[in-house]
Amino acid sequence: xxxxxxxxxxxxxxxxxxxxxxxxxxxxxxxxxxxxxxxxxxxxxxxxxxxxxxxxxxxxxxxxxxxxxxxxxxxxxxxxxxxxxxxxxxxxxxxxxxxxxxxxxxxxxxxxxxxxxxxxxxxxxxxxxxxxxxxxxxxxxxxxxxxxxxxxxxxxxxxxxxxxxxxxxxxxxxxxxxxxxxxxxxxxxxxxxxxxxxxxxxxxxxxxxxxxxxxxxxxxxxxxxxxxxxxxxxxxxxxxxxxxxxxxxxxxxxxxxxxxxxxxxxxxxxxxxxxxxxxxxxxxxxxxxxxxxxxxxxxxxxxxxxxxxxxxxxxxxxxxxxxxxxxxxxxxxxxxxxxxxxxxxxxxxxxxxxxxxxxxxxxxxxxxxxxxxxxxxxxxxxxxxxxxxxxxxxxxxxxxxxxxxxxxxxxxxxxxxxxxxxxxxxxxxxxxxxx
Amino acid sequence: xxxxxxxxxxxxxxxxxxxxxxxxxxxxxxxxxxxxxxxxxxxxxxxxxxxxxxxxxxxxxxxxxxxxxxxxxxxxxxxxxxxxxxxxxxxxxxxxxxxxxxxxxxxxxxxxxxxxxxxxxxxxxxxxxxxxxxxxxxxxxxxxxxxxxxxxxxxxxxxxxxxxxxxxxxxxxxxxxxxxxxxxxxxxxxxxxxxxxxxxxxxxxxxxxxxxxxxxxxxxxxxxxxxxxxxxxxxxxxxxxxxxxxxxxxxxxxxxxxxxxxxxxxxxxxxxxxxxxxxxxxxxxxxxxxxxxxxxxxxxxxxxxxxxxxxxxxxxxxxxxxxxx
Numbered sequence: 001x002x003x004x005x006x007x008x009x010x011x012x013x014x015x016x017x018x019x020x021x022x023x024x025x026x027x028x029x030x031x032x033x034x035x036x037x038x039x040x041x042x043x044x045x046x047x048x049x050x051x052x053x054x055x056x057x058x059x060x061x062x063x064x065x066x067x068x069x070x071x072x073x074x075x076x077x078x079x080x081x082x083x084x085x086x087x088x089x090x091x092x093x094x095x096x097x098x099x100x101x102x103x104x105x106x107x108x109x110x111x112x113x114x115x116x117x118x119x120x121x122x123x124x125x126x127x128x129x130x131x132x133x134x135x136x137x138x139x140x141x142x143x144x145x146x147x148x149x150x151x152x153x154x155x156x157x158x159x160x161x162x163x164x165x166x167x168x169x170x171x172x173x174x175x176x177x178x179x180x181x182x183x184x185x186x187x188x189x190x191x192x193x194x195x196x197x198x199x200x201x202x203x204x205x206x207x208x209x210x211x212x213x214x215x216x217x218x219x220x221x222x223x224x225x226x227x228x229x230x231x232x233x234x235x236x237x238x239x240x241x242x243x244x245x246x247x248x249x250x251x252x253x254x255x256x257x258x259x260x261x262x263x264x265x266x267x268x269x270x271x272x273x274x275x276x277x278x279x280x281x282x283x284x285x286x287x288x289x290x291x292x293x294x295x296x297x298x299x300x301x302x303x304x305x306x307x308x309x310x311x312x313x314x315x316x317x318x319x320x321x322x323x324x325x326x327x328x329x330x331x332x333x334x335x336x337x338x339x340x341x342x343x344x345x346x347x348x349x350x351x352x353x354x355x356x357x358x359x360x361x362x363x364x365x366x367x368x369x370x371x372x373x374x375x376x377x378x379x380x381x382x383x384x385x386x387x388x389x390x391x392x393x394x395x396x397x398x399x400x401x402x403x404x405x406x407x408x409x410x411x412x413x414x415x416x417x418x419x420x421x422x423x424x425x426x427x428x429x430x431x432x433x434x435x
Numbered sequence: 436x437x438x439x440x441x442x443x444x445x446x447x448x449x450x451x452x453x454x455x456x457x458x459x460x461x462x463x464x465x466x467x468x469x470x471x472x473x474x475x476x477x478x479x480x481x482x483x484x485x486x487x488x489x490x491x492x493x494x495x496x497x498x499x500x501x502x503x504x505x506x507x508x509x510x511x512x513x514x515x516x517x518x519x520x521x522x523x524x525x526x527x528x529x530x531x532x533x534x535x536x537x538x539x540x541x542x543x544x545x546x547x548x549x550x551x552x553x554x555x556x557x558x559x560x561x562x563x564x565x566x567x568x569x570x571x572x573x574x575x576x577x578x579x580x581x582x583x584x585x586x587x588x589x590x591x592x593x594x595x596x597x598x599x600x601x602x603x604x605x606x607x608x609x610x611x612x613x614x615x616x617x618x619x620x621x622x623x624x625x626x627x628x629x630x631x632x633x634x635x636x637x638x639x640x641x642x643x644x645x646x647x648x649x650x651x652x653x654x655x656x657x658x659x660x661x662x663x664x665x666x667x668x669x670x671x672x673x674x675x676x677x678x679x680x681x682x683x684x685x686x687x688x689x690x691x692x693x694x695x696x697x698x699x700x701x702x703x704x705x706x707x708x709x710x711x712x713x714x715x716x717x718x719x720x721x722x723x724x725x726x727x728x729x730x731x732x733x734x735x736x737x738x739x740x741x742x743x744x745x746x747x748x749x750x751x752x753x754x755x756x757x758x759x760x
Contacts, residue, residue, distance in 0.1 A: 005556075010480040013450050015505070019556040034559050035447040035503045041536035046740050049657045053696065057449045057532050074658055100454075107478070142458060150691035152458075153451040153582050157691045160658040164692030256555035355658045383736055384656070428480065 006424045011104045011432055013059070014259065014396070018427055020410055027414060029407040031399060033259035043389045048073065048363070048380045049160055051389075055376065056154040058393055060093050060145070061369030062376070067158030069376040073363025073384075074355030076161030081348035085163045088175070088340045089148040089155060090367075094333035095141035095182055096152065097370035098285070098326045101432055102193065103134045105323060108429050130192045137185040137330075144178045144337070147171050162352030172343040179341040183334040187299055190327045198320050207426050208323070211316035212408050215280035215401060216264070217287035218249075218394065220368045227366065227373075229264065229281060230291045232315070238264075242366040245375045246390055251397060262398040272403050282401040283372030283394040284434060285325040286317060297339075300332035319405075322433035329370075359384065371395030371435065395435065405430050439493035439596050441466075442474035442486070442513060446506035446568065447533055448499030451582035452524035453477050456496065459589050469596045470494070492517040494595050497574075500526040500533040500748070501566040505559035514572040519595050519625075523588070525581040525698045527568040530748020532581070534565045535740060537747055537754070567749040577631040581698035581745060584684055587612075591632045594620045612683075633683030637702040638695050642677055642686035644668065649719040654734050657694070668694050669719070674741055679711040696744040707752040709742035 007017035019030040043054055049070065056063035064086055071078060078086070106127060142152040147167070149155025157163045167175075198208060214232045220242070221228045227245060229238040240248055251260035252269040263269050267279035290311060295301045307324045311317070364377040372395030379388035409430045413423035445453055457478065473489055474481045495517035501507050514520055525531040568574060578591045590612065612620065613635045619626040634640070646667045655672040668675040668689060675694035677686070681702045688695050701708040716735075720728050743751045 003556075007483055008476045010477065012477070015445075015447065021556075028555075030556055032556060032558065034505055035561075037447060037449070037502075037533045038536050041539045042532055044539060045737060046535075047656060047736050050737075050741075053693065054532060054535075057451075059449075070658070076658075104478075139458070150687055150693065151582075153449075153454060156688055156693040159692070164657075165690070166664075254555070256558060258558060384658075385736060424480065424482075 010428045029410045031403045031406045032257045036258045048384045063155040065365050065367040065376050068365030069363040070160035074160045074359050076353040076355040078162040079350050082162030082351045084345040091333045091337045092141050092144035094370045098330040099138035106131050140178045140182050161355050167346045175341040179337040183338045186331045186334040208320040211318045214317045217291045218281040219288050261400045262394050280400045285329045286322045289325040289328050295332050297332050297335035303328045319430045438471045440473040441470045442492050442495040446499035447502035448526045452498035455582040495520045496523045497568050498523040498527050501571050503559040510571050520574045521576045522568050522574040523578045525745040528577045528579050529700050529746035530567040531745050534748030570749050575628045579699040587632045633681045635703045636682045638677035638680045638682050641682050642689045650721040652721045679708040698745045712742045
């Protein structure tokens with residue numbers, strides 16, 4: 001038996017490697033997360049109001065879902081301006097997250113730190129300009145997140161019952177400018193990526209057309225607020241209230257990775273084979289764009305229509321479709337930013353509802369984060385100290401899909417006799433839009 | 436001029452520090468004349484073999500905490516090859532949020548036996564205790580923060596890579612650094628080893644909130660009272676660690692109404708941040724009666740997790756493995 005270890009993978013938020021064992025029976029591919037922060041151990045015993053800041057180490061959106069869980073725990077509905085500030089922050093996080101993924105895609109075959117003048121003089125001038133646009137969009141979205149959240153990477157502003165700060169005149173004006181610029185950049189990026197990157201199959205060794213049979217998709221329905229599970233044909237398999245998420249989804253642990261795998265509890269864990277298993281589901285931009293309902297902003301809706309046509313042409317999902325979903329959501333987020341980032345949305349008599357004394361002992365919330373569906377549930381004692389915490393980070397934990405993608409990429413690479421470096425690059429780029 | 440070789444690596448953490456480097460945007464590319472990125476797995480896809488092949492690194496920026504045997508091996512290997520090592524962020528410098536796990540024993544550990552034929556590959560063994568990079572090897576400089584502010588991070592990179600070519604772009608950072616460090620930075624001279632790229636004073640020095648009189652009869656938790664806009668959080672009874680924490684962030688958290696939690700580590704000349712906070716807070720109790728003072732003290736919760744939120748692994752004297760004093 002021959003074994004290969006590809007360590008470590010680019011652009012992975014956790015230390016991740018690929019182990020491939022080749023024997024007469026075929027190749028076995030393992031996507032191993034080799035270390036992770038033990039959030040449960042970190043959070044147990046902490047005052048519950050500290051969790052929005054602590055759990056933001058998972059990703060910035062966890063700050064928001066944690067604050068929502070506190071709203072639920074303390075029975076404190078945030079005032080409208082606070083909801084707008086949180087919503088505005090979420091859209092900035094969407095734009096920054098997706099722009100960063102697209103930035104990495106652009107850098108996948110080039111050294112991003114080459115001098116600009118050399119890059120600009122090369123044969124891929126269009127990509128150089130696109131890189132500049134992408135960096136600008138990312139930078140602006142992060143600036144908005146810093147204004148609205150205090151910091152872009154680990155936000156601070158959301159608290160139980162609202163937000164801990166109000167905005168100033170200078171912020172309103174700057175946010176309006178940022179939203180306009182981001183929208184213009186995002187629309188241009190959507191066009192340029194389609195023209196110069198996603199249509200340019202040979203430059204990515206054809207991997208953008210790599211196709212896998214999708215498992216179920218799990219999203220939060222915009223209209224009803226319910227959690228929806230759909231099969232590969234877009235048919236509803238299950239619908240339930242967000243409060244039932246920890247009954248409906250369980251975590252499976254394997255000895256070869258520190259990251260657990262999320263699966264549908266009623267179906268039970270059946271392994272990673274998508275052909276045989278109906279217990280796996282995927283989350284994230286492609287899941288939302290395909291099954292989360294219509295997008296209400298004009299340019300993004302148009303792009304969503306184009307993507308639906310592409311998806312209708314084949315039974316599986318391609319890496320290209322996943323990148324296109326990022327573009328659709330990037331445009332949608334910036335269009336929403338332009339609508340929300342107005343002074344009248346951010347002003348009001350109060351920004352925080354002081355929680356009532358009739359606090360419960362359990363707080364739960366769910367959110368569609370840029371990476372995918374996330375959920376928090378806290379159990380606290382009489383002093384509001386955390387006794388138990390459940391965090392579902394389906395974008396990270398539902399890496400069964402990523403295992404399927406990695407396995408497929410290894411198969412393709414072996415069929416094409418690619419060298420290990422090319423194989424690794426293929427795996428990294430194909431995983432990029434899904435994590 | 437020979438370009439410096441640069442490595443960037445994160446142990447166990449959240450990548451925000453590496454994002455912080457990337458987020459300097461166009462300025463990172465302007466480092467190219469001074470630095471050649473020799474090892475950056477997260478962005479450039481370098482493999483461990485690439486690091487083994489390198490005989491020498493000029494500068495290594497290392498982030499994240501040490502939670503597994505792989506993390507430890509990486510830290511020791513990078514230290515062995517690097518002329519200058521910068522601990523970037525609270526996790527690398529003090530253990531950060533992952534270090535809070537040290538308050539609770541690990542439930543289980545994955546075995547790290549050699550994999551057998553037809554068996555799935557094994558995992559690196561988890562360390563029983565989370566450590567900072569600075570707790571495993573000696574680091575030359577520290578850029579604190581969770582994540583570090585871009586001004587300070589850029590100043591550190593300019594200082595160690597720029598070799599006297601620091602420009603006006605670092606003036607922002609210089610304005611927040613101690614004078615000796617700012618002078619070294621603009622002159623292109625390496626600062627003294629062990630230097631922290633942060634201020635010398637406490638966060639209170641740069642916090643914009645109005646300070647009047649630190650007296651309170653009961654501590655409050657952030658979900659309890661509606662805060663007075665603009666007034667010192669500690670004076671309102673909220674536990675804020677600004678007075679024991681190194682300055683340099685500009686009071687980012689307090690500016691949005693969130694109490695400081697000490698991600699820049701303890702301020703200069705403070706022996707133990709927790710002890711300092713206990714001393715400072717107890718002196719503000721608005722009573723001289725012992726029973727009343729005790730009743731106030733009983734209202735505080737999770738002192739260890741609050742006062743050592745980012746520094747438990749390395750700066751808590753009571754848990755220190757090699758206490759000298």
